[in-house]
Amino acid sequence: LLGRSMEKYGVTAERMKYVSYPKTTSVYGNRKVIDRMLLRMMKEGKEKFLPIVTGHQGEPGAMLTRLARGETPYQLAKGDKVIFSAGIIPNPMNHGNRAAIEQGLRGAGARIFPDLHVSGHAYREDHREFVGLLHPQHIIPAHGDLKMTASYAQFAHELGYTLNSDVHLMMNGQRLRLT
Numbered sequence: 001l002l003g004r005s006m007e008k009y010g011v012t013a014e015r016m017k018y019v020s021y022p023k024t025t026s027v028y029g030n031r032k033v034i035d036r037m038l039l040r041m042m043k044e045g046k047e048k049f050l051p052i053v054t055g056h057q058g059e060p061g062a063m064l065t066r067l068a069r070g071e072t073p074y075q076l077a078k079g080d081k082v083i084f085s086a087g088i089i090p091n092p093m094n095h096g097n098r099a100a101i102e103q104g105l106r107g108a109g110a111r112i113f114p115d116l117h118v119s120g121h122a123y124r125e126d127h128r129e130f131v132g133l134l135h136p137q138h139i140i141p142a143h144g145d146l147k148m149t150a151s152y153a154q155f156a157h158e159l160g161y162t163l164n165s166d167v168h169l170m171m172n173g174q175r176l177r178l179t
Contacts, residue, residue: 058097
């Protein structure tokens with residue numbers, strides 16, 4: 001497991017007993033230590049390792065971005081496989097960053113397998129069931145831009161809720177007094 005956040009969350013998950021890694025698993029977050037490990041992979045043979053790295057959104061400085069740009073001792077080659085096990089968080093910057101790293105990966109000859117992902121978010125019917133079980137007095141859509149929260153408000157309307165009565169579209173920093 002390679003990358004700062006991979007180390008942070010991977011080690012924490014193991015410490016809290018949410019996951020148990022095989023003895024052959026190594027976790028590295030420090031850039032210099034990661035580069036030494038990547039050099040070792042190149043020397044011993046890439047086929048003996050399965051690097052799991054940070055950067056599926058194309059974040060600058062993340063491991064996958066560095067690999068795509070050729071900024072590490074690990075050299076991608078024709079036939080190497082890159083699997084994206086998380087979808088793109090929908091915003092223009094992420095789409096642009098992801099496109100750039102995919103271009104770099106393909107340019108190095110890697111085969112890309114995108115969208116091998118199971119969402120951590122519930123589907124529409126799951127939300128319908130959830131709201132039906134809870135029968136909330138108020139719904140405040142959160143986590144997303146206005147288009148996303150407005151879509152959820154429309155969904156709540158389909159369930160019998162009314163905008164500005166028991167469905168509230170809020171912006172960061174706004175307050176709502178419920179009486």
